[in-house]
Amino acid sequence: MKKKLGVLLAIVAMLVTVIGCGSNNAGGNNSGSPANNSAPGAEAPADTSKESYKVAISQVVEHPSLDAIREGFLAALKDAGIVEGENLKLDYNNAQGDPTNYMTIAQKIAGDKYDLVLGIATPSTQALVSQVKNSPILFGGVTDPIDAKLVDNLEKPGGNVSGASDTNPEAIVQLMDFIAEHFKDVKTVGVVMNQGEPNAVIMAGHAEKALEKHGIKLIRASATNTSEVKQAAESLVGRADALYTTLDNTVVEAVSTVIQVANEHDIPFFSSDRDTVEKGAFATVGFKYYDHGYQVGEMAVAVLKEGKQVGDMPVTVPDKLDLILNLKAAQEQGIEVTDAMKDLVKDKENNLLE
Known part of the structure; x- marks a missing residue:
């Protein structure tokens, strides 16, 4: 009987030892964990990239300049690995130059949640800014963002809006x-x-x-x-x-x-x-409107993959005249x-x- 009791106590002691070791590894000192590669007290850089992205576009009308903005924008996303049909769900809306459609499109976009919204031309962007509050907004093809009341400061717009003006x-x-x-x-x-x-x-x-x-x-x-x-x-x-x-x-x-x-x-x-x-x-x-759109697309990549806030990004203007x-x-x-x-x-x- 004493012999059996001794064996039982030995088994219990071994289990306690194993559990204790397991608890130490769960605390983050496992050599395979990323935290083990960081200096004491240092935080690993945030990875804001996602497996997929949801982007909406509101374009005022179809014509070559505005179409080129959209094409350049999507090309910049593609070059950064964000590709429609793969990891990009694109909601493209064209108002066909009808003012009644600007607000309808904006309200529809505001009713959903997007990782980013793009306004192409002033009227479409104005409608978006008035309605969309839960997604970052970028714009292209806008002549005067301040006069259009999209932003009140070109260097640091603040809020959820920035972009690229197409006029110098x-x-x-x-x-x-x-x-x-x-x-x-x-x-x-x-x-x-x-x-x-x-x-x-x-x-x-x-x-x-x-x-x-x-x-x-x-x-x-x-x-x-x-x-x-x-x-x-x-x-x-x-x-x-x-x-x-x-x-x-x-x-x-x-x-x-x-x-x-x-x-x-x-x-x-x-x-x-x-x-x-x-x-x-x-x-x-x-300048080329494709390049203008690409510039906005690069801003979008910074928002989507690097976690930058649009309100901290200066509004840009064409500089290669x-x-x-x-x-x-x-x-x-x-x-x-x-x-x-x-x-x-x-x-x-x-x-x-x-």
């Missing part, structure tokens, strides 16, 4: 200076614009101030929807020595009609974006392209369009 006022000044320097007969510049689009009003104001320094007058022709754009352009024939368009979504969507008027009447046509020059305007000082000339459009509009004009183009391979 210096680009407008450079383009107006180019007109004044190389088109001595131009005394009036006509701008087709939707007075209801804040970005168009702001840019036209910048252009007017820049032209005033050269004694050139800006004439506005209003178009409230795409069907009125051609009529507005035609109203400038005989009154304007040159035509100009801003980053006006209404006008850009129907810009082929402005090009048609410019070509038929040999009127030099200047635009605020590269895509319109590629379509048939003569010149702009600008260059004169872009369409030589074929010059022929259509009766423009003699001089060597002095060509010499102003920094990247002649990509920005002298044949």
Whole structure:
């Protein structure tokens, strides 16, 4: 009996020893645990990357510049390993230029939870900011984020909103200076614009101030929807020595009609974006909207994979400006392209369009 009792006590002692060792390992000193590789008191860096992401996009209308923003944005995500159909669930919404759709789309997005929301152009972003409070918001294709009341500080916006403005006022000044320097007969510049689009009003104001320094007058022709754009352009024939368009979504969507008027009447046509020059305007000082979208996409990657707060990210503006000339459009509009004009183009391979 004593012998059996001794064996039993020995077994109990062994179990206590095993349990004690197991408790020590559970406390985090296991050599296989990540914490064992850190210095005492140090915290391992937070890994905010996820297996999948949910992103919503609200785009005001389809046209080449805005489509390029979206494409560049998604390309930046893809380059960072966030790929639609694999680990990215994308909710893409296009308002088709209908103001009643801006709020409807924003309310729908606000009713769900997204890892990130992208607004493309001012009206769509304004609706998103008014409704979406539970997701970080980035924007692209916005002319003046402060005037649009999206943010109140470009360096540190705060809240859940930031992004990239597609306008550097210096680009407008450079383009107006180019007109004044190389088109001595131009005394009036006509701008087709939707007075209801804040970005168009702001840019036209910048252009007017820049032209005033050269004694050139800006004439506005209003178009409230795409069907009125051609009529507005035609109203400038005989009154304007040159035509100009801003980053006006209404006008850009129907810009082929402005090009048609410019070509038929040999009127030099200047635009605020590269895509319109590629379509048939003569010149702009600008950048690629794909690159602009890619820049916003890089901000999105920082939010999604690095855990950065959008409110701490400065609003950016295009900084790689260059004169872009369409030589074929010059022929259509009766423009003699001089060597002095060509010499102003920094990247002649990509920005002298044949």
